[in-house]
Amino acid sequence: MASSQSSSSASIGLNATNSAPLCHCSQPTSISISWTDANPGRRFFECEEHGFFEWLDKDMPCLWPKKSLLEAREKIRRQTEEIKALREALCRANAQVAKVHLTRSTAPNVDILKSIEDIVKAQTIHFDQKFLQFVVYSWGGFVVATTVIAYMLKG
Incomplete structure (x- = not known):
């Protein structure tokens, strides 16, 4: 961590x-x-x-909730960086597709365009999967944090 x-x-x-x-x-x-x-x-x-x-919370966080919250925070930060990198890769791929689209008029380029479109589709699917994973982990972290805060306020 x-x-x-x-x-x-x-x-x-x-x-x-x-x-x-x-x-x-x-x-x-x-x-x-x-x-x-x-x-x-x-x-x-x-x-x-x-x-x-x-x-507002006068008591310091206990050891295990503190550790869990810090781990969740770091995981969310890593996933945010991954999403940023994936978005940048997607933008670069879209720029490549746009360049190929300009030269689409000749027959041999159709195969190249098709392969680039397949790559972009695969990257888009991968990005969507990573984004969904980020959302799930973020909610998991939120639930853990909320539970810990509720537990600390109860006790």
């Missing part, structure tokens, strides 16, 4: 509630989730404009 020293967070799209602290500017804060190595899945209030920060 690779570790990341950079801090990261994700806003969970909730508006601040009546019990949420106000920023020093007297504006409501939003709730975000930390994805740092030290605090994966831990929620906090923040004001992005002024840097206000206060933990």
Whole structure:
């Protein structure tokens, strides 16, 4: 499992509630989730404009949920990079097909075009499979993270 020293967070799209602290500017804060190595899945209030920060989850994550969340985070990052590489490969293949399409008027090029179209179709199918796999793993990670957070809040 690779570790990341950079801090990261994700806003969970909730508006601040009546019990949420106000920023020093007297504006409501939003709730975000930390994805740092030290605090994966831990929620906090923040004001992005002024840097206000206060933990919502007062307790630190336990060892096994922390490890699971970090592993899920790394898997999602790897899959995101794979999808980016696949998209770039697909764009390059589409550019090759476009070049061949310009010279399609001669008979010998029809066979070349057919083989390139077959390659592009195969790459598209492979991309779709990887994308579906990414979605499944992402939801799995989300379910694990949600379960861990719910368990931590219960106990």
